[in-house]
Amino acid sequence: DGGITQSPKYLFRKEGQNVTLSxxxxxxxxxxxxxxxxxxxxxxxxxxxxxxxxxxxxxxxEGYSVSREKKxxxxxxxxxxxxxxxxxxxxxxxxPQGSPGANxxxxxxxxxxxxx
Amino acid sequence: xxxxxxxxxxxSVQEGRISILNCDYTxxxxxxxxxxxxxxAEGPTFLISISSIKDKNExxxxxxxxxxxxxxxxxxxxxxxxxxxxxxxxxxxxxxxNLFFGTGTRLTVIP
Numbered sequence: 001d002g003g004i005t006q007s008p009k010y011l012f013r014k015e016g017q018n019v020t021l022s023x024x025x026x027x028x029x030x031x032x033x034x035x036x037x038x039x040x041x042x043x044x045x046x047x048x049x050x051x052x053x054x055x056x057x058x059x060x061x062e063g064y065s066v067s068r069e070k071k072x073x074x075x076x077x078x079x080x081x082x083x084x085x086x087x088x089x090x091x092x093x094x095x096p097q098g099s100p101g102a103n104x105x106x107x108x109x110x111x112x113x114x115x116x
Numbered sequence: 117x118x119x120x121x122x123x124x125x126x127x128s129v130q131e132g133r134i135s136i137l138n139c140d141y142t143x144x145x146x147x148x149x150x151x152x153x154x155x156x157a158e159g160p161t162f163l164i165s166i167s168s169i170k171d172k173n174e175x176x177x178x179x180x181x182x183x184x185x186x187x188x189x190x191x192x193x194x195x196x197x198x199x200x201x202x203x204x205x206x207x208x209x210x211x212x213x214n215l216f217f218g219t220g221t222r223l224t225v226i227p
Contacts, residue, residue, distance in 0.1 A: 041219055103150070107161070
């Protein structure tokens with residue numbers, strides 16, 4: 001079955017440590033996204049990538065970094081510069097423009113990061 | 117500035133009754149609107165969508181209504197079932213550009 005796999009599902013980090021969240025998709029989608037969800041807030045866009053080796057900052061990119069070396073993979077690194085990293089992180093992808101469902105994001109199951 | 121707003125953080129409905137979830141937006145350029153359903157500790161799943169050229173789209177128990185003049189859309193679930201209890205997010209986009217999400221409404225369907 002095609003889908004998006006995020007790992008780990010739960011992650012604990014000490015203050016000052018960087019941590020990388022994995023996102024892999026086998027949907028053959030070009031565009032991939034990272035969102036953050038906090039209680040009482042909507043999904044806020046961190047970074048997105050429309051194509052391999054290219055990515056753009058979203059609304060809350062500070063303290064985060066990404067790479068897109070392969071079409072299938074879009075890892076997110078939460079750096080020590082992120083002041084409030086405890087949150088639920090969601091990765092998503094979207095089918096190519098012009099294809100059926102091009103406006104619909106498909107999400108992974110999410111990763112919950114807790115900073116101790 | 118929040119371009120998509122869901123002003124009701126929660127809603128409780130009796131099983132079998134209609135659930136109406138509301139969403140307002142400010143950007144008149146939005147031309148595609150979606151509803152997502154989310155269970156705790158899971159990713160959102162796509163529920164239903166509507167293009168700005170329509171004012172209604174129906175899929176089984178779920179109907180989305182769009183009122184462009186009021187910049188308002190709503191999701192109707194009828195009849196509501198306990199399994200519908202979840203957080204519902206509305207989202208909007210201009211073409212195939214990035215989606216803007218509302219803050220979500222937690223629906224509780226009481227058996």
